[in-house]
Amino acid sequence: PQPADISLLTHTSRYCCCRASPLVCPNQGLIKQLDKIKEARNLEGEERSMLSYARAISVSPFPHVITHSNLKREISKLPYLGEKLLSMVEEFIKTGQINETQGILTSSRFQALSAFTTIHGIGPHTARKLYNLGLRTLEDLERYYEVEPGRCGQETLAVIEAAGRESDEAIVERSIKVALALRHDFSQTIPRAEVEEMNRVVMSELEQIEQGCKSIVVGGYRRGKPQSNDVDIVISHRNWESGAGKIKGLCKRFVRRLHERGLVTHVMHLSGFHEHNALRTHHWDSLEKALTVFVLPGDGSQRRVYRRLDLIFAAPQVFWTAVVGWTGSTMFQRDLRLYAKQQKGFKFDSSGISRRHDSKLFFPKTEREVFELLGLVYVHPTLRNA
Ligand code: ATP
Ligand code: MN
Ligand code: MN
Incomplete structure (x- = not known):
């Protein structure tokens, strides 16, 4: 991370895309407990309550450990920590746990749903x-x-x-x-070296059916997670002018090829083929995507583990918005969209940036440019773990 950028981020902003959220933070124990309550609300379909816990969690990577002495003075300056959440934080400081979390953990309904x-x-x-x-x-x-x-x-x-x-x-x-x-197989997490090997194999296969493509591994891997649950790769083309035409339709063609080669064993879902989203009116992105099951080639001496692999295809003009969108985290993405809308009058998602009043589209040439267009300080991927 660039220190110059970090110092410009503030931990009191309402938007997590303006704050630094490292993978591990000093208040990990508190966050783990709040996360269970968040999960319980999510499982019960209590969206609003779920979001208020998600927000509380995302402000808690407070630069230092939350204690009795800094609770009132510092924490109450943080957004989203209302009375109820503050009393839970207080309970955690006193007892090392939150009563409600203990109740959730012993609930058989929670165990089944989760x-x-x-x-x-x-x-x-x-x-x-x-x-x-x-x-x-x-x-x-x-x-x-x-x-x-x-x-x-x-x-x-x-x-x-x-x-x-x-x-x-x-x-x-x-x-x-x-x-x-x-x-x-899917419950076994994927170490970084294997993520990198999967990307190498995928890209060398791609080169054989379409030359000049490029990729970035996104998702939790890019945010620095040591282990991932799946592998997410954004694919584009090096040529700014002719790239878009080469990317169109590539998803199906490439997945067919990976399947022939025995690398993609199953397809869960291919999307982005029938959505009429030219006006970018939908919430979700309109990029061609393949959600697949992938297995690395082996020498036969041992069975390879089936892995979940997501491939996202983006024209060069929307490559960097796709990379930012799919790098996540989900909360970081959510606040980027919110910030773009509320503070800039822009619409942002993985498939592009546009200005609301005249629908003008913007085509950033770098990741930093995505942040610049939205008027944001650049946040390094490893600080997007909100
Ligand atoms: P892990 O895979 O290790 O559990 P992750 O952060 O990579 O962690 P994913 O579910 O793979 O989690 O999602 C990666 C990111 O891609 C999310 O943060 C989200 O912003 C984005 N994303 C996921 N699904 C979609 C989708 N259908 N459309 C647009 N963006 C999506
Ligand atoms: Mn992922
Ligand atoms: Mn994924």
Whole structure:
């Protein structure tokens, strides 16, 4: 990180894209406890309450350990820590835990719902639906979805061809089945060296069907996490003029190729093919994306672990907005959008930056330029862990 940039960030801003949020912070214990309450609210669909805990968590990487003596003076200057949250912080300082968190941890409903949502495709809503059917464990889900652990046949080519024509229900059902069958592999985190190896293999395959492409590994890896749950790669082309044309349609073509080569074994979802989002009216981005299952080539001496791999394809003009968007964190992204809207009258998401009043599009040539356009101090990726 550039020290000059860090000193310009303030820990009292309402927007986490104006604050430095390192991966590990001095108040990790407090944050862990608050995070459980946040998760419980999320699982119960209490969006607003969930967000107020998320905000409290994101301001807590306060530069030093929160103690009795600095609580009133310093902490009450922080945004989002209202009376209720402050009393929880106080309770944590006194007892080392928060009563509400202890209650959540022993709740069997919480345990079931949070186990269910570890499966890609199962959100809080689906988790509660499954719980109401009487299901309690992941083994229950295996029986319900008729999935055999470790085995998951898929007509992957047919899935690729059907992209853009499937119903949301069909997509979700397929994702759940794949994620459930391969859950023992997916629960193993991916070390940085393997993330890098996956990127190398992916890019050398890509070079064989389209020359001149480039990539950046984004997601938690780019924020400095030592272990990732999946691998997220943004792909673009080096040529500013001809690149956009080469990126269009590349997603399907490339995933087909990776599948032929035995590297992509399953496709959960291909998106960005039928959304009419030219006016950028949607919340979500309109980039071509492939959410896949990937396995590194081996020498046969040992079984390779199935990994979740997300590929995002961006024209050169929106490469850096895609990189910023997909680097996350989710909270950092959320506040970037909010800041752009409230403070600058801009619309920002992974697929671009535009000015609201005349819809003028901007095409940043570097990551720093994305921040400059939004009037923000550059925040190093490793300080975006809000
Ligand atoms: P890990 O993968 O290790 O759990 P992560 O931060 O990489 O951590 P992901 O779920 O892979 O988590 O998401 C990476 C980032 O990509 C998120 O922070 C989010 O901003 C963005 N993102 C995820 N899904 C989408 C989507 N469908 N559209 C736009 N952006 C997304
Ligand atoms: Mn990720
Ligand atoms: Mn991902």
